[in-house]
Amino acid sequence: xxxxxxxxxxxxxxxxxxxxxxxxxxxxxxxxxxxxxxxxxxxxxxxxxxxxxxxxxxxxxxxxxxxxxxxxxxxxxxxxxxxxxxxxxxxxxxxxxxxxxxxxxxxxxxxxxxxxxxxxxxxxxxxxxxxxxxxxxxxxxxxxxxx
Ligand code: MN
Numbered sequence: 001x002x003x004x005x006x007x008x009x010x011x012x013x014x015x016x017x018x019x020x021x022x023x024x025x026x027x028x029x030x031x032x033x034x035x036x037x038x039x040x041x042x043x044x045x046x047x048x049x050x051x052x053x054x055x056x057x058x059x060x061x062x063x064x065x066x067x068x069x070x071x072x073x074x075x076x077x078x079x080x081x082x083x084x085x086x087x088x089x090x091x092x093x094x095x096x097x098x099x100x101x102x103x104x105x106x107x108x109x110x111x112x113x114x115x116x117x118x119x120x121x122x123x124x125x126x127x128x129x130x131x132x133x134x135x136x137x138x139x140x141x142x143x144x145x146x147x
Pocket of ligand 1: 061062063067101124
């Protein structure tokens with residue numbers, strides 16, 4: 001059976017719940033999530049829309065699964081591996097397996113993006129003390145990351 005969910009004001013899709021990014025924690029700020037496709041009927045992927053409010057950020061994390069990201073709204077930056085890139089609508093960002101990543105919205109703009117992931121995937125890991133020492137060896141990364 002097909003499904004059509006119309007796009008609505010406020011960057012919402014019809015009959016799609018607006019969810020907290022993660023249940024709890026202080027390692028992220030001002031992030032909301034909508035699961036657009038859960039992949040239950042195939043393909044074996046989930047498509048989510050995340051929106052980070054101005055000044056907010058996602059968790060600094062890594063995992064074995066990859067992310068394919070398409071920016072839809074706003075402006076921000078991302079750490080992906082050892083690079084920090086600026087992001088604007090319709091930019092594509094691929095995060096490879098095992099790469100550290102974190103998204104930040106600019107202070108005066110939200111950052112909204114689609115993120116495609118495997119439906120079956122490993123849990124994200126946050127950096128330990130040694131990881132942070134290694135990450136902060138690069139001054140630009142030290143300045144960028146929020147933990
Ligand atoms: Mn991730």
